[in-house]
Structures are given as structure tokens and as C-alpha cells.
Amino acid sequence: MSGMTAEMKKIKKAEQKEAKLRMKQISKENNKIIKKFEKEKKRKKVDPSEYQTTMENPDNIIEIDNLHTYFFTDMGTVKSVNGVSIEVPKGKTVALVGESGCGKSVTSLSVMKLVQGPTGQIVDGAIRYNRKGGAVDIVKTPISEMQHIRGNEIAMIFQEPMTSLNPIFTIGYQIDETIKLHRPDMKDEDIKKQTIEMLKLVGIARAEGIYDCYPHELSGGMRQRVMIAMSLSCDPQFIIADEPTTALDVTIQAQILDLLRDIKQKIDASILLITHDLGVVAEMADYVVVMYAGKIVEQGTAHEVFLNPKHPYTMGLIKSKPAVGKVVDRLYSIPGAVPNPVSMPNYCFFKDRCDKCLAKCNGDIPELRYISEDHKVACHLYDSKGGK
Numbered sequence: 335m336s337g338m339t340a341e342m343k344k345i346k347k348a349e350q351k352e353a354k355l356r357m358k359q360i361s362k363e364n365n366k367i368i369k370k371f372e373k374e375k376k377r378k379k380v381d382p383s384e385y386q387t388t389m390e391n392p393d394n395i396i397e398i399d400n401l402h403t404y405f406f407t408d409m410g411t412v413k414s415v416n417g418v419s420i421e422v423p424k425g426k427t428v429a430l431v432g433e434s435g436c437g438k439s440v441t442s443l444s445v446m447k448l449v450q451g452p453t454g455q456i457v458d459g460a461i462r463y464n465r466k467g468g469a470v471d472i473v474k475t476p477i478s479e480m481q482h483i484r485g486n487e488i489a490m491i492f493q494e495p496m497t498s499l500n501p502i503f504t505i506g507y508q509i510d511e512t513i514k515l516h517r518p519d520m521k522d523e524d525i526k527k528q529t530i531e532m533l534k535l536v537g538i539a540r541a542e543g544i545y546d547c548y549p550h551e552l553s554g555g556m557r558q559r560v561m562i563a564m565s566l567s568c569d570p571q572f573i574i575a576d577e578p579t580t581a582l583d584v585t586i587q588a589q590i591l592d593l594l595r596d597i598k599q600k601i602d603a604s605i606l607l608i609t610h611d612l613g614v615v616a617e618m619a620d621y622v623v624v625m626y627a628g629k630i631v632e633q634g635t636a637h638e639v640f641l642n643p644k645h646p647y648t649m650g651l652i653k654s655k656p657a658v659g660k661v662v663d664r665l666y667s668i669p670g671a672v673p674n675p676v677s678m679p680n681y682c683f684f685k686d687r688c689d690k691c692l693a694k695c696n697g698d699i700p701e702l703r704y705i706s707e708d709h710k711v712a713c714h715l716y717d718s719k720g721g722k
């Protein structure tokens with residue numbers, strides 16, 4: 335018996351040693367790759383011609399084209415965004431939906447060039463941004479130039495306002511500072527005026543009083559409004575809102591969404607709205623993109639995707655959304671879990687959770703294809719209908 339245990343211990347030790355060696359090997363390879371990307375990022379004096387580009391469609395504000403963003407971890411490469419293409423037309427709202435961990439935030443952080451380095455890197459693809467004065471490819475744009483784009487032209491609203499507000503400064507001071515950063519030529523009194531204007535725009539009553547308050551003196555909903563005011567204080571033309579209402583209760587959620595819609599009209603901006611709340615999508619979005627495990631599985635007008643969902647994953651998402659007035663014993667949830675991100679299968683990523691799969695679903699990963707003019711799906715069920 336003890337011999338067996340000793341034998342087992344030996345095997346275990348050998349396995350551990352092998353795992354350690356493998357990790358070391360991976361880490362060595364990662365370092366090589368990361369070094370290359372970081373060197374590229376740190377280049378100074380990049381000629382604008384290197385990142386200038388042309389939009390495929392000038393009516394789009396942003397064109398994410400075949401984006402690949404990976405994390406090179408010691409456990410292996412996590413392909414968080416694995417060939418994603420999304421267009422946001424000017425003045426429209428595009429919703430990005432999908433389960434936790436599918437790559438929504440990493441997609442949006444890529445657009446801002448804020449992916450957590452050095453492990454996280456954009457490894458392939460383009461992000462064309464229709465900048466006033468000429469389109470640029472954000473992937474190739476140097477950090478120094480990105481600092482003008484962030485905040486000034488593209489604003490990001492994060493999920494949790496307390497992480498973006500500093501508890502030791504007043505609300506007014508913080509918004510003033512943001513404006514100052516982007517408009518160094520503005521006079522202090524004009525900056526204060528603009529801050530108060532912004533607070534009023536986001537529906538804060540007694541804006542003058544709130545100007546002197548500290549973050550902890552405000553409610554959660556007010557803090558989120560302040561965050562939005564801060565993000566919008568420099569008239570962005572494109573807003574990325576990553577789960578802007580998840581941390582709030584339902585009534586405040588509705589108010590913040592109304593506010594976003596209102597502001598979008600007032601400043602004529604375009605929005606990329608990230609959410610896992612399909613109710614929010616139905617209310618706000620013109621177009622919907624459904625992501626699963628780093629890839630897009632369905633994409634189309636909100637109307638089409640909602641009323642005529644095609645991908646079994648989208649159907650599952652819609653089925654798992656509680657409906658008002660409908661009594662059910664328990665809410666539906668899609669069985670199974672997302673595959674291990676460092677060793678994805680070489681067939682459809684959703685196959686192992688799918689109740690509609692066919693024999694050919696063991697074959698190649700299905701491509702995203704048009705099934706009608708304004709609707710694309712990546713699923714073998716529709717292969718015969720593969721249009722354009």
C-alpha cells in the first residue's frame with residue numbers, strides 16, 4: 335500500500351515538475367511576444383501617415399475590423415477578442431451583449447487603447463475612427479495622440495462610478511480638472527460655468543450646491559450622473575458605455591438610460607452600449623451584436639435580432655430574460671458553461687451547450703454570414719441559406 339502511495343507521489347511530483355516547466359516555457363515565449371508589442375507601442379515620433387486611414391463607409395463613426403486582443407498569461411494565451419468586426423454608424427446606438435467573460439469590456443478597452451498591458455495586447459485587426467480632420471487607425475495610433483482622442487472625442491462611462499471618482503476631492507473640482515486637462519486655454523470661471531452646465535445637463539437639481547459636495551455625500555444614482563457629466567464634459571462624438579446601469583437599482587437605471595438617450599440627441603453622438611440586460615437593448619439600441627467566447631455569433635438591427643433571433647445562443651439569452659406579466663416556475667438559463675479560454679475547441683464554441691447541433695457542428699467553426707440584408711449569424715443551421 336505504502337509502495338503505491340510512494341509511486342503515486344512520484345508521479346504527482348513528476349507531473350508538477352512538468353507543469354512548472356511548461357509554464358516557464360510559456361512565460362519565456364510570452365515575454366518575447368510582449369516585448370515586440372511593447373517596443374512598437376513605445377515608439378516616439380510616429381509619422382501621422384503611419385496611422386492615417388480611410389473609412390470603409392464615411393457614415394460610420396467607428397469600424398472595428400477583425401480585431402484580435404489576447405492576454406499572454408502563464409497558463410496560456412487567452413483570446414478574449416478573437417476576430418470581431420463591429421461598425422457604429424454616426425448618430426446610432428449599437429449594443430454589445432453576451433454572458434460574463436465573453437469579451438465585451440476587452441473590446442471596448444481596445445477601442446480606447448486601454449487594454450491592460452503588458453500581458454494584454456491588440457495582436458491583429460484595425461479600429462478605424464472617423465476623426466474630424468481625417469480617419470485614423472486606433473491600433474496604430476501612438477499613445478500620445480490617443481490622449482487627445484480619449485475624453486476629448488471618445489468618452490467612456492464605466493460600470494462603477496466610485497472607482498472613477500476620487501473620494502477626497504469635491505465633485506466640482508474633479509469635473510473642472512477634467513475640462514482643464516482637455517481645454518488648457520479656458521479661464522477658471524468659464525470652466526466652473528461649464529461644469530455647472532454639465533451637472534444640469536445630466537439632470538442634477540441644485541447643481542451649484544452639488545458642485546461643492548464630496549462623492550460620498552451623493553446617492554449612487556447621482557454619482558453615476560456625475561460620472562456621465564464628467565465623461566461628457568468635453569463634447570465627445572462617440573460614447574462607450576460599459577454596463578452604465580448595472581450597479582444601480584431599477585428606477586435609477588431607467589432614469590440614467592433616459593438621460594443617455596437625451597444627451598445622445600443633444601450632442602448628436604454615437605454610442606456603443608455594453609450590457610447583459612436585454613431589456614436595456616430593446617429600449618436603446620438600433621443595432622445589436624451578440625458575442626460568445628470572444629467571437630460574434632449574431633449581428634443585425636435590434637428589431638431583427640429581437641424578433642427573429644437565429645443563433646441558439648441568442649435564443650437562449652432571450653429566453654433567460656424575465657418577461658413582465660409572465661409567471662414561470664424558474665428562469666431559464668443556458669445549460670453548461672463557456673469553454674476554457676486557453677484551450678478553445680476547434681469546432682463551434684457553442685456546440686457543447688447547444689440543443690440544436692447537427693453532425694457537421696463537429697467540423698469547422700461556422701463563419702459569420704448574412705442570412706438577410708440586415709442580419710448575420712454564425713451557425714451551421716443556416717449554412718444552406720448562406721447569402722452574400
Ligand SMILES: Nc1ncnc2c1ncn2[C@@H]1O[C@H](COP(=O)(O)OP(=O)(O)OP(=O)(O)O)[C@@H](O)[C@H]1O
Nearest residue numbers: 405412414433434435436437438439440441450675
Ligand atoms: N487583465 C486580464 N488578464 C487576463 N485575462 C483577462 C484580463 N482581462 C480580461 N481577461 C479575460 O478576457 C475575457 C473577456 O473578459 P471581459 O472583461 O471582456 O468580459 P465581459 O464580456 O466584459 O464580461 P462581464 O459581463 O463580466 O463584464 C475573460 O476570459 C477574462 O478572463
Ligand SMILES: [Mg+2]
Nearest residue numbers: 438439440576
Ligand atoms: Mg465587462
